[in-house]
Amino acid sequence: MKSSELTARGFELKLFLIFTFTFFTLLFPAVLKAANDAGTKEAEIAQKEAELNKVEENLKRTNIRIQNLHLKSVQGTINSAERSMLQQNMVKKKKLVKDKKRLEEELKALREGKEPPAIEKKEPEKPQGVPYGKPPGSYSY
Incomplete structure (x- = not known):
């Protein structure tokens, strides 16, 4: 064997090792992540559909309760x-309708591959009634 053949084979070996390293460190994890994301997305869609079915069933029951109570109200x-x-069921119905719309939007966004809408931030509820102790920010020396 000539030394030029050895250097050529050594170069081919180095090139092969570089490509193998690149594939397993950069491309292979990306392919695995894409496969996992697809599975995760399907699971998330199934979870949202289950939540939506639960809310719809609860909404049906609440509507029936409201109809029965409204009938009694009309009859006196x-x-x-x-x-x-x-009154409590009317409030519950409003909440369930809002939840249903939110879940439908999130499910639609998931199916289209878009990012689901941002979750609305709720302001902390202020305590009701008479406060106890000193107001916050007051110091006593």
């Missing part, structure tokens, strides 16, 4: 506890 046979329950 409703008592104060049932009237209170009617």
Whole structure:
């Protein structure tokens, strides 16, 4: 063997090692991540669909309760506890409708491959009633 053949084979070996290293460090993880993301996306879609079905079922039950209580109200046979329950169910219905719309938007965004809409930040609720102790920020020396 000539020395030029050895250097050529050595160069081919180095080139092969470089390509192999590049494939396993850069490309292979990207391919695995893409496959995992597809599986994760399908699982997330299934989870959102399950949540949506749960909310829709709850909404149906709430609507039936509201109809029954409203019928009693129209007939004039409703008592104060049932009237209170009617008001609570109306509030619950509003919340469920809002949740249903939000879940439908998120599910649509997931199916289209877009980023789901940002979660609305809720302001912390202020405590009701008379505060106890000194107001925050006041110092006593």
